[in-house]
Amino acid sequence: NAGVTQTPKFRVLKTGQSMTLLCAQDMNHEYMYWYRQDPGMGLRLIHYSVGEGTTAKGEVPDGYNVSRLKKQNFLLGLESAAPSQTSVYFCASSYTFIGPTNYGYTFGSGTRLTVV
Amino acid sequence: AQSVAQPEDQVNVAEGNPLTVKCTYSVSGNPYLFWYVQYPNRGLQFLLKYITGDNLVKGSYGFEAEFNKSQTSFHLKKPSALVSDSALYFCAVRDSYGQNFVFGPGTRLSVLP
Numbered sequence: 001n002a003g004v005t006q007t008p009k010f011r012v013l014k015t016g017q018s019m020t021l022l023c024a025q026d027m028n029h030e031y032m033y034w035y036r037q038d039p040g041m042g043l044r045l046i047h048y049s050v051g052e053g054t055t056a057k058g059e060v061p062d063g064y065n066v067s068r069l070k071k072q073n074f075l076l077g078l079e080s081a082a083p084s085q086t087s088v089y090f091c092a093s094s095y096t097f098i099g100p101t102n103y104g105y106t107f108g109s110g111t112r113l114t115v116v
Numbered sequence: 117a118q119s120v121a122q123p124e125d126q127v128n129v130a131e132g133n134p135l136t137v138k139c140t141y142s143v144s145g146n147p148y149l150f151w152y153v154q155y156p157n158r159g160l161q162f163l164l165k166y167i168t169g170d171n172l173v174k175g176s177y178g179f180e181a182e183f184n185k186s187q188t189s190f191h192l193k194k195p196s197a198l199v200s201d202s203a204l205y206f207c208a209v210r211d212s213y214g215q216n217f218v219f220g221p222g223t224r225l226s227v228l229p
Binding site for chain 1: 125148150152157159160161165206210216217219220221222
């Protein structure tokens with residue numbers, strides 16, 4: 001089925017460890033996004049990309065890096081994990097044009113990350 | 117800058133009663149407005165959107181929303197709530213020139229049997 005796939009679904013890290021979250025979409029969307037969701041704070045944009053080879057900072061970029069080497073993939077990296085990065089991470093993608101036949105964002109099912 | 121407010125953290129309604137989840141927005145240019153629903157341990161799912169045209173938008177699962185330009189509101193409604201509607205609801209806005217959506221903080225809807 002077409003959509004956005006996130007891996008892994010769950011991960012526990014020790015403080016200072018690094019990891020990469022992978023987001024893959026098969027809808028040929030230009031735009032891709034990484035959000036974090038924390039209780040009472042809704043969704044906050046970490047980084048986003050408007051096309052292959054491009055990235056830009058969102059609202060809460062510190063402590064994260066991203067890469068978009070291929071159009072279908074958007075990677076989120078944590079170089080040195082901190083307990084404050086414990087969160088649920090969502091990837092999303094969208095077309096550039098919002099029209100009658102598309103749904104805005106399509107979201108992945110999330111990655112639950114715990115940093116101890 | 118774009119912003120979205122959902123003034124209620126929690127909405128409780130009895131099954132069979134009508135429900136309303138409120139959303140107000142601020143955006144430069146023409147707004148694209150969306151409602152998403154999140155069930156426990158799941159990603160956000162699209163419910164409905166307003167781009168242009170009729171102010172009353174109908175979406176999935178019997179939900180509808182009314183766009184009110186003068187009040188800059190986009191409230192989500194359903195005539196008869198179901199227990200299975202209990203979830204977290206997010207309003208989102210994107211302006212017609214923008215690249216990003218801005219999400220509200222979410223409203224938790226509880227439908228009581």
